Amino acid sequence: xxxxxxxxxYYGSEMETDYDKWADQKFQIKYTxxxxxxxxxIFNRNDGGSTVFYxxxxxxxxxxxxxxxVDDIKEGLVLFVDEEIAHECGLGSDEGNSWYWQELYxxxxxxxxxxxxx
Numbered sequence: 001x002x003x004x005x006x007x008x009x010y011y012g013s014e015m016e017t018d019y020d021k022w023a024d025q026k027f028q029i030k031y032t033x034x035x036x037x038x039x040x041x042i043f044n045r046n047d048g049g050s051t052v053f054y055x056x057x058x059x060x061x062x063x064x065x066x067x068x069x070v071d072d073i074k075e076g077l078v079l080f081v082d083e084e085i086a087h088e089c090g091l092g093s094d095e096g097n098s099w100y101w102q103e104l105y106x107x108x109x110x111x112x113x114x115x116x117x118x
Contacts, residue, residue, distance in 0.1 A: 015086075
């Protein structure tokens with residue numbers, strides 16, 4: 001099963017990880033890797049605004065982007081997520097079967113079951 005496709009369809013969201021395609025599309029949110037002057041990498045969430053909120057938009061570790069990415073997916077947004085970030089968050093593009101896609105699928109499947117019993 002392609003968990004990624006099911007999750008994105010459920011929330012009405014789109015997510016691209018292919019760097020070659022990101023310039024050709026209009027994304028509402030972009031998660032990208034930034035190299036600092038001293039060769040460290042930080043990870044940026046950009047909503048197209050010119051203001052960067054350091055406590056909200058910058059991450060020291062790629063996996064720390066996970067909750068923010070999931071929130072954006074649940075909002076039904078169109079996202080570009082750098083492949084490195086997606087992989088570290090368990091949201092890689094390997095046919096939609098990365099471990100976190102399955103967890104997200106099971107989460108909304110359980111929510112639907114809970115709604116049916118109410």
